[in-house]
Amino acid sequence: MSASGKDTGDTFKLAVGKVVDNQNCTGCGACALISSRVVMTLSADGYSRPTVAQGPDSKAETKQFQKVCPGVRVDARDLRAPHSHETFGKYWSVWEAWALDPAVRHKGSSAGVITALAQGIVTSGGRAVGATASAEQPSQTVPITLTTKEEALSAAGSRYAPVATASRAKGLTNQDAFIGKPCEASAVRAYQLQADTREEPLLLSFFCAGTPSQLATDELANGRLGIASDDIERLQYRGNGWPGEFEVVTRDGESRSLSYQESWGQVLGKALQWRCKICPDGTGQLADVTVGDFWEADSNGYPRFDTESVGRSVVICRTKRGHEAVLRAAQDSVIQIRELDIEQLVPVQPLQVDRRSTMAGRIIGTAAAGRAVPRFRGFGVVGLGFKYADRNLRAGVGAYLRVLGRRA
Numbered sequence: 001m002s003a004s005g006k007d008t009g010d011t012f013k014l015a016v017g018k019v020v021d022n023q024n025c026t027g028c029g030a031c032a033l034i035s036s037r038v039v040m041t042l043s044a045d046g047y048s049r050p051t052v053a054q055g056p057d058s059k060a061e062t063k064q065f066q067k068v069c070p071g072v073r074v075d076a077r078d079l080r081a082p083h084s085h086e087t088f089g090k091y092w093s094v095w096e097a098w099a100l101d102p103a104v105r106h107k108g109s110s111a112g113v114i115t116a117l118a119q120g121i122v123t124s125g126g127r128a129v130g131a132t133a134s135a136e137q138p139s140q141t142v143p144i145t146l147t148t149k150e151e152a153l154s155a156a157g158s159r160y161a162p163v164a165t166a167s168r169a170k171g172l173t174n175q176d177a178f179i180g181k182p183c184e185a186s187a188v189r190a191y192q193l194q195a196d197t198r199e200e201p202l203l204l205s206f207f208c209a210g211t212p213s214q215l216a217t218d219e220l221a222n223g224r225l226g227i228a229s230d231d232i233e234r235l236q237y238r239g240n241g242w243p244g245e246f247e248v249v250t251r252d253g254e255s256r257s258l259s260y261q262e263s264w265g266q267v268l269g270k271a272l273q274w275r276c277k278i279c280p281d282g283t284g285q286l287a288d289v290t291v292g293d294f295w296e297a298d299s300n301g302y303p304r305f306d307t308e309s310v311g312r313s314v315v316i317c318r319t320k321r322g323h324e325a326v327l328r329a330a331q332d333s334v335i336q337i338r339e340l341d342i343e344q345l346v347p348v349q350p351l352q353v354d355r356r357s358t359m360a361g362r363i364i365g366t367a368a369a370g371r372a373v374p375r376f377r378g379f380g381v382v383g384l385g386f387k388y389a390d391r392n393l394r395a396g397v398g399a400y401l402r403v404l405g406r407r408a
């Protein structure tokens with residue numbers, strides 16, 4: 001079977017293959033929404049990737065793919081909102097927030113806000129698509145459709161591993177929610193527009209530094225903690241405190257853990273797929289609501305990851321619908337909210353600030369090294385490129401050398 005579709009004239013397979021070959025695939029799984037020929041699996045290097053089975057070519061599928069796949073394009077120009085920030089994008093309102101149920105706040109990644117909103121959706125009869133540990137292989141992550149408050153609670157917590165959540169988004173209606181990484185939220189929004197169903201789930205996303213390889217999770221569990229994959233009963237990356245620990249529980253009930261700095265700082269954060277390094281959408285511009293860590297800052301203004309405390313989230317409402325959903329959740333005593341000035345996020349999210357302001361250089365450097373890049377519109381990348389010209393030049397050279405394999 002042809003891997004890329006080149007020798008078969010299969011334009012859909014060819015288009016998907018091109019995205020994967022150029023390392024522009026985010027692993028979101030939206031192509032599996034478009035064609036039943038797509039199966040999402042883990043690649044040898046530990047990322048979620050599509051495999052397209054041979055079949056009759058459909059130009060309609062190819063056309064839809066070109067509009068939906070975040071490895072081809074991400075377009076935020078149509079979003080209308082009263083405010084805008086150069087790093088955090090367009091927004092209706094910004095809040096510090098936490099779940100009012102202490103169990104949800106404790107189990108959540110930062111403060112359980114997404115879980116609390118998902119519980120509100122399922123309580124009123126909707127469904128929420130999210131991600132959770134695989135029941136068969138708890139070290140791996142799978143998409144899930146949540147229909148009860150208990151299921152939503154059990155899926156709380158970030159999983160720093162590949163999962164194609166968008167592949168589950170078919171058939172969601174106005175009363176449902178989709179929870180996913182920014183690239184997944186943008187793909188689901190574009191898919192709903194293409195499908196023209198007039199049904200749009202509430203899109204809940206979170207700040208995203210990138211998806212690490214599954215091999216990084218295996219290195220932590222098998223290597224650093226010395227627990228074989230077959231022996232794992234439960235594996236979590238965050239939660240049960242803030243930021244919470246990377247914890248593995250064996251089938252015998254023994255628990256071993258690593259701090260956030262040891263897990264994310266030393267291993268997971270160093271194993272990100274390439275597409276994440278040229279992602280201008282780390283704060284979920286196409287979601288209705290996007291949630292991040294409202295980290296404590298030290299005396300130099302940098303976030304502190306070394307303390308365990310009660311979680312606090314930052315919530316950005318991108319759309320009027322998202323703004324109203326957050327206000328309603330607060331009125332229903334599901335979450336506590338306190339209005340924030342968006343400038344307060346700048347010192348506590350230095351990675352997002354740095355990445356967005358040097359994105360022009362990274363994208364140009366990648367393209368100059370001969371690799372096709374996705375089309376990003378509505379992220380203000382060009383303006384920031386001129387504004388921070390020196391830093392973009394350095395970022396461009398770095399990306400160029402990395403693509404050519406001359407730098408780690």
Ligand SMILES: Cc1cc2nc3c(=O)[nH]c(=O)nc-3n(C[C@H](O)[C@H](O)[C@H](O)COP(=O)(O)OP(=O)(O)OC[C@H]3O[C@@H](n4cnc5c(N)ncnc54)[C@H](O)[C@@H]3O)c2cc1C
Pocket residue numbers: 107108109110111112113114115116118129130131132141155156157158159160161162163165179180181206207208209210211212238291292293294313351
């Ligand atoms: C890969 C990744 C990178 C992140 N990078 C940052 C960052 O740079 N800065 C920052 O402030 N925050 C980052 N976060 C988000 C942060 O960890 C919290 O998830 C966010 O603050 C929401 O917290 P919460 O307590 O409201 O979420 P919770 O109530 O714990 O809910 C989290 C929800 O996310 C879903 N989920 C978990 N993992 C995944 C996944 N891999 N893919 C899709 N859905 C998933 C779960 O189903 C759950 O419903 C990242 C999260 C992930 C998964």
Ligand code: SF4
Pocket residue numbers: 016019020024025026027028029030031032049050068069070071072187
């Ligand atoms: S980015 Fe998403 S839609 Fe595009 S090829 Fe990869 S998994 Fe499929």
Ligand code: SF4
Pocket residue numbers: 026181182183184208209210211275276277279281282
């Ligand atoms: S960094 Fe961007 S491309 Fe990578 S997983 Fe997050 S949202 Fe998707």
